[in-house]
Amino acid sequence: MHIGKKRHDENHHAEERPLSGGNVSDGVVRVGDTVRRPAGPWTPAVHALLDHLHAAGFRAAPRPLGIDDRGREVLTFAPGEVVWPGRFALLEPPRRLARVARLIRDFHDAVEGFTPPADARWQELIPAEGADIIAHHDLAPWNLVIGGEDEWAFIDWDAAGPGSRLWDVAYAAHGFIPLSADPARQRTDAADRLRAFADAYGLDEAERRHLVPLLGRRTRSMHDFLRDRTARGDQPWATLWAEGHGDTWRHDTAYIEEREDQWLRALLTGEG
Incomplete structure (x- = not known):
């Protein structure tokens, strides 16, 4: 499964802010209203899962927005x-x-x-x-x-x-x-x-x-x-x-x- 690269122009010049909270958070940053994380071989399957959850009406998970121009997965930011x-x-x-x-x-x-x-x-x-x-x-x-x-x-x-x-x-x-x-x-x-x-x-x-x-x-x-x-x-x-x-x-x-x-x-x- 291929995840197309999506450019988020509204966040292109936004400041990157490191996010923490879990035990494994290296390379996880917030950019505007999105989160950027290192992608891996599992990313296409995880994005398919998240897409399915939202289509099924489950809203307590981030939505996948593709891959940015640095090869990172892009997800919606969960406020709170x-x-x-x-x-x-x-x-x-x-x-x-x-x-x-x-x-x-x-x-x-x-x-x-x-x-x-x-x-x-x-x-x-x-x-x-x-x-x-x-x-x-x-x-x-x-x-x-x-x-x-x-x-x-x-x-x-x-x-x-x-x-x-x-x-x-x-x-x-x-x-x-x-x-x-x-x-x-x-x-x-x-x-x-x-x-x-x-x-x-x-x-x-x-x-x-x-x-x-x-x-x-x-x-x-x-x-x-x-x-x-x-x-x-x-x-x-x-x-x-x-x-x-x-x-x-x-x-x-x-x-x-x-x-x-x-x-x-x-x-x-x-x-x-």
Whole structure:
């Protein structure tokens, strides 16, 4: 699939402002009302996905605008605040946590009708358990932008690829509940928040039973990914490992797995 180069004359002389907020943001800049990011072999497939989502009525994602004259992908800019770091209080009200879960459900429902291009290439950084949809793979606070009440958007779709609904939900639950071993982030009401998240998404009983052991495995997959990429000397993963991110994912995995009975009770009976 070919993405034609589009010149955005209205932004041609606009100042480039580096954007940050996630763990991997090198080369990502804002130019006027657009975002420019390094493109890759996966970009045509990701743009086809984003085009499909908008055609299906899902508005909580940037729109692709092509490739600029420097070979960078061009996306619409999502106005607002990135929830991470330091702005987690934006999701403190239960209704906002529920809205995140519903937004993920809306995305999953919209993507079900997507047929990837025949020559689609995806990054597939971490092999998923199951592949019933094209998943986001990084639905986390650092990729959620909250603007006005009608301006919520998930960003950073470059890691999208084959996955499953529950694979995405398990990862999102870790970040948004959060399910964290860190005393500064650990929630005494984590089980209640997990149930509220599952309720808002609309998980049935079988999905809830499947989700509980998946929570730990999905979290562990992040630790293993960083470990393996660091052993190969790959950046920016080696830097993240050196900064202690591997330990964070390992401790969170232990925290989650030690409380599987608690999560299951909360999801099935409402008793945390």
